[in-house]
Amino acid sequence: MRSTGTSRTFGRWARTWQVALLGATLVVPPVVSVSCGGDDEVTPGDAAGGGGDGGGATGSGGATGSGGATGSGGATGSGGATGSGGATGSGGDGGSGGDGGSGGDGGAGGGEDTVQVQVLAFNDFHGNLEPPAGSGGRIRMPDATQVDAGGVAFFASHLAALRATNPNTVVVSAGDLIGASPLVSALFHDEPTIEAMNLVGLDINAVGNHEFDKGTAELLRMQYGGCSPSDGCTDGTFFGGASFKFLAANVVVDTTSGRTLFPRYDIREFDGVKVAFIGMTLEDTPSIVTPIGVAGLSFMDEVDTVNAIVPELQAQGIEAIVVVIHEGGLPTGHYNECPGISGPIVDIAEGLDPAVDVIASGHTHQAYNCIIGEKIVTSAASAGRLITDIDLEISRSTGEVTAKTANNVVVTREAPDTGLDALVTRYQGLAAPLANVEIGTITATLDRSVPPMGAGLFAMGAVIADSQLAATRPASFGGAQVAFMNPGGVxxxxxxxxxxxxTTDGVVTFGEMFTVQPFGNSLVVMTLKGEQIDRLLEQQFYVDAMGVPRSRILQVSEGFTYTYSQSAPVGEKVDMASIQINGVPIEATQTYRVTVNSFLASGGDSFSVLVEGTDRLGGALDLDAMRDYFAQHSPVPPPALDRITIVP
Known part of the structure; x- marks a missing residue:
């Protein structure tokens, strides 16, 4: 139990808040190296600092597969799957590099000739231990009603009920288990989420992009344990790390040997039948994570990686293969359907070896239940609001999957697990003195929804941009004229x-504000020419790997306006003559002072123009800027969303 008492600092927020919250003497025991997985992964001993002191990963042994072919096109099915149910077992020391261990107690069968294996999947949990608030805590049902969902205590109860239907159950997470977390988890470096998932009985987590937010050494600490390098062990209690396995088949620390950061796959055995789980994150991770978070790592093609591993598994007599991947799609139906599915997962599913039976996906925070080719492809929204129940019937004689079904189950808020409820309550109590501080007020909800026919600006994003401009407008703080905010950071x-x-409507607390902006980015003011601003706006529009036009609209501060054409080709969408600052058109060769956060300043989200910025001046944390803005401008109303205009 973490003790309360005197002042301590909290990691990256130590620069701003010294909170009379968690005291006691900080004890920092040596990092313990725990043997886990095969021989091609990086362990704490392989990383300088062994548990989070900023060292790079330099492990030894093993190799990750390469080769295979990428696919394209293909048709997608809708809803559900065929076959009969079942569940899976526990255990397994699944190895990386092909020496996967075995485990499980077997026993659940649909007859003497088959074994029933159940995979319970979820994704993008993001440390949501408490029931998520607002639209992020609801699921839209087929009849268009909204149901409150999520919260780890309810999640645990639903998971236990599903697991009880079969002893052969494997629980998998398709990435972003941690990172971009609410205060109750993030304040303690996401250790509460790891502790919760240990109690829940998670078996496998395929790392996502947000697992890399704090760098490789901190991610290794999450797996293997050790005290935080910034805070130590809060009350002298050693953090033991995850009892489940992190997998990362396509995250390579040495391209010469193919050595991977974590094991490539895990093998589980049930009553003589083996099932392989390959874990991956999206190849584009470096473009959406700060460079320091992925320094020294290479992210390989997802399809090539899996297709090289499949023959290796088959050589071991394994025919039942599940891919757990942090990459996803965009559906148009409800949570158990698949109409109009698009996005990278479609090409990935079509390109993977036909031997792959199931793809449990994530990243897009969407819910879908698809058949693509002959593969089940699923996603369980985000924040623990859904659990995907995937049931496999496997032949004892051939090891092949003979039938399979999938069903997304809503995590309704009924009958919370008492153990998880107690864990959340404990951390809520520890965080409360900071979380419940009132920062300001609002006149109405500030949300992230873009109005019908809107140009991409939304109320919460616009207010954040306004707060960042206000913090950096004074000459001594950078003399900013405009601020841009990445939408994914809201x-x-x-x-x-x-x-x-x-007790009163409209009150905004620090905990709520932190949940909006949990990354701890700092503000950076830089000089850009008018033509660079024009190119920056053009970089909002791109064509994805499948040739589908997409956009990522920057949130802009008050006084900055422009127009873009919906039908114009990529690279020619923005009318430069329409770009104005406080009603004055910008000039191509004139210089302007621009504020962005440190993630964008390093070229994050593929906004490479920002790397060209000169005369840089570092500023306050983004959260400080918003806190100060609310202190000075409350009550804050939803701003007009007319800063960006869209034309046909």
Whole structure:
């Protein structure tokens, strides 16, 4: 139990908040190296600092596969799957590099000739231990009603009920288990989420992009344990790390040997039948994570990686193969359907070896249940609101999957697990003195929804951009004229209705504000020419790997306006003559002072123009800027969303 008492600092927030919250003497025991997995992964001993002191990963042994072919096109099916149910077992020391261990107690069968294996999958949990608030805590049902969903105590109860149907159950996460987390987890470096998932009984986590937010050494600490290098062990209790396995088949630390950061796959055995689980993250991770988070790592093609591993597994007599991947798609139906599915997962599914039976996916925070080719392809939304129940019937004689079904189950808020409820309550109590501090007020909900026919700007994003401009407009703080905010960095709404410890509508607490911006990015003011601003706006529009036009609209501060054409080709969408600052058109050769966060300043989200910025001046944390803005401008209303205009 973490003790309360005197002042301590909290990691990256130590620069701003010294909170009378968690005291006691900080004890930092040596990092313990725990043997886990095969021989081609990086262990704490392979990383300088052995548990999070900023050293790079330099492990030894093993190799990750390469080769195979990428696919394209293909048709997608809709809803569900065929076959009969079942579940899976526990155990397995699954190896990387092909020496996967075995385990499980077997026993669940649909007859003497088959074994029933159950895979329970979820994705993009993002440390949501508490029931998520607002639209991020609901699931839209087929009848268009909204159901409150999520919260780890409810998640644990639903998972236990599903697991009880069969002893042969494997629980898998398709990445972003941690990172971009609410305060109750992030304040303690996401250790509470790891502890919760140990209690839940998670078996495998395929790392996602957000697992890399704090760098390789910190990610290794999450797996193997050790005290935080910034805070130590809060009350002298050693953090033991995850009891489940992190997998990363396409994350390579040495391209010459093919050595991977974590094992490539894990093998489980049930009553003599083996099932392989290959774990991966998206190849594009470096473009959406700060460079320091992925320094020294190479992210390989997802299809090539799997297709090289399949023959290796088959040589071991394994025919049942599940891919757990942090990459996804965009559906148009409800949570158990698959109409109109698009996005990278379609090409990936079509390109993977036909021997792959199931793809449990994530990243897009969408819910779908598809058949693509002959593969089941699923995603369980985000924040623990859904659990995907995947049931496989496997032949004892051939090891082949003979039937398979999938069903997304809503995690309704009924009958919470008492153990998980106690864990959340404990951390809520520790975080409360900071989380419940009132920062300001709002006149209505500030949300992330773009109005119908809108140009991409939304209320919460616009307010953040305004706060960043206000923090850097004074000459001594950079003399900024405009601020841009990446939409993906806005993680939650600010709801108007009172919640938690609040007694009055419209109150905004530090905990709520932190949930909106949990990354701890700093502000950077730089000089750009007018033509660079024009190119920056053009970089909002791109064509994805499947040739589908997409956009990532930057949130802009008050006084900055422009127009773009929906039908114009990529690279020619923005009318430079329409770009204005406070009503004055910008000039191509004139220089302007621009504020962005440190993620964007390093070229994050593929906004490479920002790397060209000169005369850089570092500023406050993004969260500080928003806190100060609310202190000075409350009550804050939803701003007009007319800063960006879209034309046909």
């Amino acid at each position: 993680r939650a709404d600010l709801g108007y209705a009172a919640s938690g410890a609040e």
